[in-house]
Amino acid sequence: MKIALKVNGKKVRVEVAPDEMLLEVLRREFGLRSVRETCGIGVCGACTVLVDGEPISACILLAPLAAGCEITTVEGLGGEHPVQRAFVEAQAFQCGYCTPGMILTVKRLLEENPRPSNEEIENYLGGNLCRCGCYVKILAAVKLAASELQGAKQLSLKSRG
Amino acid sequence: MVDPRVTGAVRYSQDVELEGMLHARILRSPHPHAHILRMDASKVPEGVVVLSPHDAREFGRYGPQIKDQTILPLDRVRYVGDPVAAVAAETEEEAEEALGLIEVEYEELPAIFDEVEAASEEALLVHDRIHLSENDAAYFGIRPRQGTNVCHRFRIRHGDVEAGFREADVVVEETFRTASAQHAHMEPHATLARWQGERLELWTGTQTPFNLRMDLAGLFGIPEEQIRIVSLPMGGAFGAKTFVRLEAIVAALARKAGRPVRCILERDEEWLTLNRHPTTIKVRIGARRDGTLVAKRVECWANTGAYADCGPGVAQKMGFASPGPYRIPNVRVDSRAVYTNLPPNGAFRGYGQMQCTWASERAMDLLADALDMDPLELRLKNVLRNGDRYCTGEVMRDVHFDECLRSAAEAVGWSEGRQGKGLCVMLKGMQTPSRASIAVEKNDDGTYTVLCATAEMGQGAKRAIRLLAAELLGVEPGKVHFPDPDTDVAPYDTRTTSSRSTHMMGRALEVAVEDLRKNGRRGYGEVRDEGGLDPDTGQGIASSHWHQGAAAAEVEVDEETGKFKVRRLHASVYAGRVVDRAGAELQNEGSMIMGLGTALFEEISFSDGQATNANLSDYNVPAAGDLPELMTHDLIERDGAEIHGLGETALPPVPPAVGNALHSLGLHVTDLPITAESVLEAVDRRAEREVAATGHAPEASATTTVARRAARVLGVAGLAVLGAGVLALLVRKVRG
Numbered sequence: 001m002k003i004a005l006k007v008n009g010k011k012v013r014v015e016v017a018p019d020e021m022l023l024e025v026l027r028r029e030f031g032l033r034s035v036r037e038t039c040g041i042g043v044c045g046a047c048t049v050l051v052d053g054e055p056i057s058a059c060i061l062l063a064p065l066a067a068g069c070e071i072t073t074v075e076g077l078g079g080e081h082p083v084q085r086a087f088v089e090a091q092a093f094q095c096g097y098c099t100p101g102m103i104l105t106v107k108r109l110l111e112e113n114p115r116p117s118n119e120e121i122e123n124y125l126g127g128n129l130c131r132c133g134c135y136v137k138i139l140a141a142v143k144l145a146a147s148e149l150q151g152a153k154q155l156s157l158k159s160r161g
Numbered sequence: 162m163v164d165p166r167v168t169g170a171v172r173y174s175q176d177v178e179l180e181g182m183l184h185a186r187i188l189r190s191p192h193p194h195a196h197i198l199r200m201d202a203s204k205v206p207e208g209v210v211v212l213s214p215h216d217a218r219e220f221g222r223y224g225p226q227i228k229d230q231t232i233l234p235l236d237r238v239r240y241v242g243d244p245v246a247a248v249a250a251e252t253e254e255e256a257e258e259a260l261g262l263i264e265v266e267y268e269e270l271p272a273i274f275d276e277v278e279a280a281s282e283e284a285l286l287v288h289d290r291i292h293l294s295e296n297d298a299a300y301f302g303i304r305p306r307q308g309t310n311v312c313h314r315f316r317i318r319h320g321d322v323e324a325g326f327r328e329a330d331v332v333v334e335e336t337f338r339t340a341s342a343q344h345a346h347m348e349p350h351a352t353l354a355r356w357q358g359e360r361l362e363l364w365t366g367t368q369t370p371f372n373l374r375m376d377l378a379g380l381f382g383i384p385e386e387q388i389r390i391v392s393l394p395m396g397g398a399f400g401a402k403t404f405v406r407l408e409a410i411v412a413a414l415a416r417k418a419g420r421p422v423r424c425i426l427e428r429d430e431e432w433l434t435l436n437r438h439p440t441t442i443k444v445r446i447g448a449r450r451d452g453t454l455v456a457k458r459v460e461c462w463a464n465t466g467a468y469a470d471c472g473p474g475v476a477q478k479m480g481f482a483s484p485g486p487y488r489i490p491n492v493r494v495d496s497r498a499v500y501t502n503l504p505p506n507g508a509f510r511g512y513g514q515m516q517c518t519w520a521s522e523r524a525m526d527l528l529a530d531a532l533d534m535d536p537l538e539l540r541l542k543n544v545l546r547n548g549d550r551y552c553t554g555e556v557m558r559d560v561h562f563d564e565c566l567r568s569a570a571e572a573v574g575w576s577e578g579r580q581g582k583g584l585c586v587m588l589k590g591m592q593t594p595s596r597a598s599i600a601v602e603k604n605d606d607g608t609y610t611v612l613c614a615t616a617e618m619g620q621g622a623k624r625a626i627r628l629l630a631a632e633l634l635g636v637e638p639g640k641v642h643f644p645d646p647d648t649d650v651a652p653y654d655t656r657t658t659s660s661r662s663t664h665m666m667g668r669a670l671e672v673a674v675e676d677l678r679k680n681g682r683r684g685y686g687e688v689r690d691e692g693g694l695d696p697d698t699g700q701g702i703a704s705s706h707w708h709q710g711a712a713a714a715e716v717e718v719d720e721e722t723g724k725f726k727v728r729r730l731h732a733s734v735y736a737g738r739v740v741d742r743a744g745a746e747l748q749n750e751g752s753m754i755m756g757l758g759t760a761l762f763e764e765i766s767f768s769d770g771q772a773t774n775a776n777l778s779d780y781n782v783p784a785a786g787d788l789p790e791l792m793t794h795d796l797i798e799r800d801g802a803e804i805h806g807l808g809e810t811a812l813p814p815v816p817p818a819v820g821n822a823l824h825s826l827g828l829h830v831t832d833l834p835i836t837a838e839s840v841l842e843a844v845d846r847r848a849e850r851e852v853a854a855t856g857h858a859p860e861a862s863a864t865t866t867v868a869r870r871a872a873r874v875l876g877v878a879g880l881a882v883l884g885a886g887v888l889a890l891l892v893r894k895v896r897g
Contacts, residue, residue, distance in 0.1 A: 032169075033169060033170075033172065033176050034168070034169020034170075035169075036173075036175075036347070036348070036396070037349075038347045038348070038349070038428065038777070039428055039776065039777040039778070040427070040428050041776060041777070041778055043777050043778050044347070044777050046347055073169065074167070074168060074169040075168065075169055077168075078168075079163030079167065079168045080163070084163070084167040084168070087164075087166075087167050088163070088164050088167055091743035091744070091747065093164075093166045093167070093619075094397075094619030094620065094621065094747055094751060095166075095346075095347070095348070095394070095395060095396045095397045095618060095619025096164075096165070096166025096167075096171045096394075096396070096619065097171075097173070097347040097348050097396030097397060097619075098347050099166045099167055099169075100167075100169040103167060121785065122784075122785040122786040122788070123786060125784070125785040125786075126784055126785065126786055128784075128785075129347070129777070129782055129784055130347075130785075131344075131345050131346060131347050131397050131399075131755075131782055132397055132619045132747070132751050133750060133751035133752070133753070133754030133755055133783065134747060134750070134751065135750075135754065135783075135784075135785045135788055136746075136750045136788070136792065137743075137746075137747065137750070138785065139785070
């Protein structure tokens with residue numbers, strides 16, 4: 001079956017099997033290698049993508065259910081998104097395998113809650129595992145990104161005013 | 162350039178493809194021990210390549226220390242998950258379907274799972290004969306006990322342990338157990354193989370490219386130079402990506418198919434590929450009234466599963482580190498790697514160190530209790546200092562156990578009170594003997610290329626080596642290229658394990674840069690650390706330098722439920738010299754968090770040899786919310802000191818620090834992980850001890866025991882009601 005998607009800002013129509021997951025489609029059809037399978041059951045977050053802005057485990061989302069949706073992967077953020085920059089500055093990674101999913105989840109977290117507490121960050125990231133155990137620096141990266149985004153917001157308010 | 166880890170641009174083994182590539186899947190045994198009576202693959206469609214035990218007959222045997230594996234078992238499976246056949250097809254779906262069309266008839270055999278039982282003379286045999294490997298075995302002298310399941314036995318004989326115990330005023334003895342664990346590296350094992358004539362090329366996430374090449378050369382009967390191994394970045398490894406994993410099966414399939422073949426493991430297959438050794442460790446330790454240690458006896462049984470892998474090495478390291486960083490005049494250690502019908506167990510961050518540290522450092526607190534001494538004081542009185550001899554006979558230098566311990570104790574406010582607090586100190590060896598070599602080439606554009614076999618799995622060794630090279634060459638780190646290890650071009654290295662890479666390669670690099678200065682275009686550097694231990698006496702050089710660490714924990718226990726929280730956790734690690742600050746911190750933090758998982762909940766459960774929690778929902782690994790309220794660490798440095806490996810040092814001290822913190826509350830636990838149930842049992846045992854000591858039950862304790870038991874029953878009922886309510890709500894939401 002053919003479905004319409006918007007992938008990283010680009011409108012596309014793509015042939016998918018009714019029983020395949022979005023993860024396979026993104027890797028196979030669009031070469032988006034940042035979407036990675038680990039647990040295969042939606043608990044580890046390595047395959048996180050944003051579906052209409054919400055973090056979703058692409059390994060358990062049937063591709064046809066994403067029809068008409070806007071999909072964002074970390075490739076779609078470029079490389080200079082404040083959350084990406086904060087991860088680099090805090091060195092919040094080791095092997096980098098879980099990092100794309102982590103960054104997308106944090107992006108959404110900060111949209112919902114611009115000044116999260118440590119506990120709120122820990123809860124929100126409960127579905128994104130990092131086996132290298134970079135959590136201390138990931139928490140620092142979230143705080144950094146939050147203050148950068150807050151700063152940017154204030155700047156843009158000022159320039160508008 | 163933006164770091165490829167934040168743009169998703171890193172390419173792991175699962176991301177590489179070749180034109181005309183087939184996809185492989187593996188058929189696995191459902192039985193822990195069985196004869197393969199018959200295999201029929203006639204229903205598999207034409208065009209799907211099937212590798213059967215029959216094909217495996219034309220190749221040799223492999224194994225890094227004991228040659229106990231063929232590409233597929235020839236006539237007998239030895240664990241649930243043992244590969245019995247493999248297929249390669251145009252798509253993964255076709256390959257998966259083909260597996261279901263292969264019929265295998267088995268005759269089940271009795272199986273054995275417990276390491277102590279399996280080590281007895283009467284136990285059924287997992288392997289009829291134990292064949293040594295020329296690969297790694299020569300390093301340390303494997304001592305198999307033919308006719309038993311003990312595939313290696315390592316000993317330390319130092320002083321006269323019986324006389325030592327006679328001298329002791331206080332002796333304590335306890336048996337400890339540790340569970341099996343899964344590495345749970347996020348990126349699964351993945352391998353791509355291609356044959357070009359008699360030349361084999363492999364792209365695979367491996368920590369051990371040269372060991373792998375040697376094993377495969379023996380297996381396929383071709384010279385090592387005809388095999389090329391490219392080790393791509395790994396999405397975590399922690400020891401799981403060592404030696405031959407998928408590579409033999411995938412290479413054999415590619416040879417039979419005449420086309421490239423790739424295999425990516427499914428998550429549940431990771432539990433069937435390599436895990437951490439479960440162990441039983443018995444410790445007896447004696448001291449004089451003033452706390453001076455006089456004798457120690459340790460017996461270790463390391464359950465290596467159905468194939469030895471590097472189990473002999475793990476048993477050796479577990480054995481030589483089990484006396485701990487102390488001066489003890491009389492030591493006797495017997496450490497065994499034992500075959501059972503569990504999946505193979507091998508290298509796992511710590512390499513046996515976590516297990517022996519758990520037993521030994523828990524025993525130290527038992528001894529402190531018996532002596533009525535402060536556990537910190539007891540340790541400080543006995544720790545090894547510069548110039549002391551370890552029980553292996555080697556003289557210690559650049560050791561800082563005292564400082565590590567004091568710093569850890571201070572971090573949890575030890576002097577303000579010890580209730581709920583625990584300590585641990587340990588020494589850990591580095592692979593010895595060991596050899597590293599590296600080449601540095603000057604390019605026409607003013608940049609340099611470093612060629613070495615150090616593999617990147619997230620530990621940051623490549624960054625550290627690049628920083629060191631830039632410093633020595635006097636250029637910006639960006640001017641130093643460091644391609645993925647490729648055995649065709651990189652010089653020999655023992656392997657990327659045992660926290661050795663920055664230490665060994667850093668020294669080799671100094672030689673290489675010096676050589677480059679003389680030769681202009683290419684410099685070569687090599688270092689060799691000699692040493693090794695006599696397997697029968699444990700005398701010699703265990704480690705060319707020692708990894709040193711301590712940890713302290715503070716816990717808060719809910720004695721009604723047995724649940725407890727680690728409130729504070731601190732690790733102090735001797736770094737010598739830090740090369741990459743953030744990288745070093747990440748190693749400490751990552752090790753501590755992995756150590757917490759081991760202490761609190763990580764355990765593979767088995768039922769008749771079948772892993773029953775082979776998924777990341779039932780097998781928990783630490784998440785962000787599992788961090789203690791306060792987690793801190795130190796990297797201890799000294800001017801002019803050499804670089805000390807940091808990749809594992811902060812892991813082994815964590816579980817004993819947590820266990821000892823419980824012990825400070827009178828709660829003695831012997832097994833890892835420390836479950837709420839085991840803490841509740843410890844609460845009951847403490848109450849029984851109080852009854853025995855005072856002749857009557859402490860009032861509060863008796864009432865709480867009754868109340869707690871009632872609460873447990875009510876709690877279960879309450880949870881069920883609550884669960885039903887939530888379910889009803891969910892159903893309504895879905896329907897609505």
